Amino acid sequence: MSTDAVRLVEVGPRDGLQNEPCALPVDTRVRLIERLVAAGLRHLEVGAFVSPRWVPRMAGSDEIMRCLAPLPSVTYSALVPNEKGLNSALESGCREVAVFAAASEAFSQRNINCSIAESLERFEPVLSKAKEAGIAVRGYVSCSLGCPLSGDVEIAEVVRVSAALYEMGCYEVSLGDTIGTGTPGKTKALIEACASEMPIAALAGHFHDTYGMAVANLHAALEAGVRVFDSSVSGLGGCPYSPGATGNVATEDVVYLLHGLGIQTGVNLDTLVDTGTFIDHELGRRTASRTAKAIKARRERTLERTPT
Ligand code: HMG
Ligand code: MG
Numbered sequence: 001m002s003t004d005a006v007r008l009v010e011v012g013p014r015d016g017l018q019n020e021p022c023a024l025p026v027d028t029r030v031r032l033i034e035r036l037v038a039a040g041l042r043h044l045e046v047g048a049f050v051s052p053r054w055v056p057r058m059a060g061s062d063e064i065m066r067c068l069a070p071l072p073s074v075t076y077s078a079l080v081p082n083e084k085g086l087n088s089a090l091e092s093g094c095r096e097v098a099v100f101a102a103a104s105e106a107f108s109q110r111n112i113n114c115s116i117a118e119s120l121e122r123f124e125p126v127l128s129k130a131k132e133a134g135i136a137v138r139g140y141v142s143c144s145l146g147c148p149l150s151g152d153v154e155i156a157e158v159v160r161v162s163a164a165l166y167e168m169g170c171y172e173v174s175l176g177d178t179i180g181t182g183t184p185g186k187t188k189a190l191i192e193a194c195a196s197e198m199p200i201a202a203l204a205g206h207f208h209d210t211y212g213m214a215v216a217n218l219h220a221a222l223e224a225g226v227r228v229f230d231s232s233v234s235g236l237g238g239c240p241y242s243p244g245a246t247g248n249v250a251t252e253d254v255v256y257l258l259h260g261l262g263i264q265t266g267v268n269l270d271t272l273v274d275t276g277t278f279i280d281h282e283l284g285r286r287t288a289s290r291t292a293k294a295i296k297a298r299r300e301r302t303l304e305r306t307p308t
Pocket of ligand 1: 015018048049050051052054055079081082084085086100111112113140141142143176177178206208239240241
């Protein structure tokens with residue numbers, strides 16, 4: 001496997017916080033994002049312009065966008081489900097958005113209240129208006145490796161929806177294992193099938209860790225040629241419309257894996273672990289990152305050995 005660069009998309013401030021029981025003030029969400037940038041993350045999904053009645057935790061995404069100082073080489077993106085979301089995103093100064101479809105009809109209805117076909121129709125004006133405004137658009141395909149409502153999902157359906165988003169103008173399509181039921185063999189088969197219909201450079205992996213397979217699946221996708229991965233600091237996350245699913249693969253674990261493979265990420269792991277500790281404290285939760293746990297335990301052992 002070649003050891004060229006990997007791009008990480010930090011989705012903690014969006015996917016990570018959208019389903020948390022505890023509502024965080026805008027100021028805390030902004031501090032989280034700033035700390036992630038300080039740790040070296042360069043592409044961050046910071047909010048969602050969705051209905052606050054559907055996903056209350058993403059309210060305030062406009063304020064967050066306005067608070068973030070533009071920085072060279074840092075991209076702040078946000079989810080938009082329709083033209084209304086795009087308009088709000090543009091008004092707040094957002095320079096990249098992501099549309100989100102699904103490979104399961106049942107999930108599409110539950111998540112965005114329309115069929116897959118209707119969602120793709122809805123995205124057409126979003127893509128054309130974004131293009132006019134000079135805004136890049138990313139795409140997601142949820143339930144790429146299984147659906148919380150209807151179970152197994154046909155690979156052919158994931159390929160069809162991914163190719164449709166790409167042809168519509170999404171510069172990249174992130175394949176979401178929304179409920180984390182995927183395994184490495186299935187992940188490899190999925191990537192190979194999608195890469196037969198669109199460039200592999202336009203595919204990203206988005207793995208949730210419900211069954212503890214996220215790092216293994218990410219590695220399988222890496223070996224299959226994927227070079228962009230979504231992850232969430234401290235393994236925060238979960239979709240409000242996917243009950244039982246846990247967070248995204250932890251960014252700390254991904255960085256540890258990639259650095260171990262000799263692949264640079266530009267991320268400082270120690271600073272990232274501290275950022276995870278910060279947000280866990282704010283939320284009153286424990287980290288889901290095995291790497292963060294190990295680094296913190298090692299720090300404590302070192303402190304115990306240090307004479308005072
Ligand atoms: P709807 O009820 O069918 O929408 O919801 P509607 O067009 O009939 O409008 C109903 C109300 O919502 C109206 O307000 C609209 O103005 C408002 P009212 O007149 O009743 O006061 N509305 C909006 N408000 C703010 N922003 C908007 C917007 N659009 C309409 N953009 C809708 C359809 C798509 C809006 C709704 O279903 C929704 O917001 N869904 C969001 C679901 C969501 O965010 N899920 C989590 C993210 S997806 C995910 O986590 C998976 C991912 O991580 C990948 C993976 O893991 O697989 C990406
Ligand atoms: Mg997700």
